[in-house]
Amino acid sequence: MSDTLVYLYAVGRAALRTVVPAGLTGIAGAPVRALVADRLAAVVSSVDALGFGAEALRRNLDDLSWLAATARTHHSVVDAVWRREPVAPLRLGTVYVGDDNVRAMLHEREAAFLALLSRIRGRQEWGVKAFTATDPDVEPDEEGDGAELRPGAAYLQRKREVRDRTSRLRAEVHDAVEDLHRVLATSAQQSRRYVLQDPRLSGHPPNLVLNAAYLVEQATSSAFTSAVDGWRSPYLQVELTGPWAPYSFATLEES
Amino acid sequence: MTAGGMAVPGRPRPGADSGPQSSNLADILERVLDKGIVIVGDVRVNLLDIELLTIKIRLLVASVDKAREIGIDWWEHDPSLSKGSRELAEENRQLLERIRALEARAAARRSRGGEERPKTGRPRGGGDE
Secondary structure, three states, X not given: OOOEEEEEEEEEEHHXXXXXXXXXXXXXXXXXXXEEEOOEEEEEEEEEHXXXXXXXXXXXXXXXXXXXXXXHHHHHHHHHHHOOOOEEEEEEEEEEOOHXXXXXHHHHOHHHXXXXXXXXXXXXXXXXXXXXOOOOOOOOOOOOOOOOXXXXXXXXXXXXXXXXXXXXXXXXXXXXXXXXXXXXXXXXXXXXXXXXXXXXXXXXXXXXXXXXXXXXXXXXXXXXXXXXHHOOXXXXXXXXXXXXXXXXXXXXXXX | OOOOOOOOOOOOOOOOOOOOOOOOHHHHHHHHHHOOEOOOOOOOOOHHHHHHHHHHHHHHHHHHHHHOOOOOHHHHHOHHHHHHHHHHHHHXXXXXXXXXXXXXXXXXXXXXXXXXXXXXXXXXXXXXX
16 A cells, blocks of 8 residues: 555644544545644645655646645635634645654644744634726827817827826825725734736736735624725725635744 | 534535635635645645746636636536646747737837838938939
8 A cells, every 4th residue: 555645734723623524525535634733733634645745746736727626625624624713724735744744743833833823813814906996008088188289299298198197096096005905904913915926927917906915803804894895996996805714824933 | 613514625605604705716726825834744845836836827717717707616527628728828828928029019110100200291212402
């Protein structure tokens, strides 16, 4: 029989042993279990070395359909457990050779994990994206001024007006984004703004102007979502996703 | 917080907890590939590989998302479509290159047009001098 590897979805307190739903399945349909080491537990399932050994994993990560399916399974396991007990999600593809190695890792990082878990306890992540409602480069179609000028001068003036209007609009959009982020950040415990990458690389629409995550107290999450829903700006369209397990705030601060 | 009737993963959650559904593939990938705790397990995967991959898949997902709303099963259960996804990514890349080339050509033509305009008023040719 080939080696059995252990795939990790998330780490939480030992109490999660009692909350992993019976019948919850993970990658390749394997049963999900809690692997306890003192005060911590990892949410794991067994995976085949044929799919998750070093070579196989590298190869599989390049297979987009494999990746999409694995990502969905990873997320659904994280989500199912997180809705019952706070857990810190791990990045996709964390694999150990056996249960003992997982326990050793949990022991070694116990303090950092416990600190993280108390930071995220009772809190949810919400994703907010904002898009410009209008394309700032669009040329206005009606022009009142400049009709009495000669064609060349009128052309230049129109150019200038478009340029001024575009930069004004950019400034308005910028201010609206800062306003929105400030309002949301004050009703959240923590926030993270993501760098807006070149849309050709990120796959985001070119009019994406804010991509941020907010860690929100569960008790106040309805206030947060109403703040997003109720936020009105002529310049922005706002999109909300969540609640998510705190993916964006799960970072270990090792001593 | 034991929300009863937690659905089996992979299946839709009928009347799930409050809040919008968060099952968009692009949003999930953004989180499980870019975020979450990074621990180097026993099986080492080069994170740089994952970053490159993220870019590839984002290109793919963006194009597919725009073309039509994908159902959850689109990727997982249709081998012919998921096999084609790699080609789609490549095609996507080629199309982006073509657009860039066309834009550059159009821009060049525009600026050439601007230079030609003043000349049209002048007499053509220099033979009379």
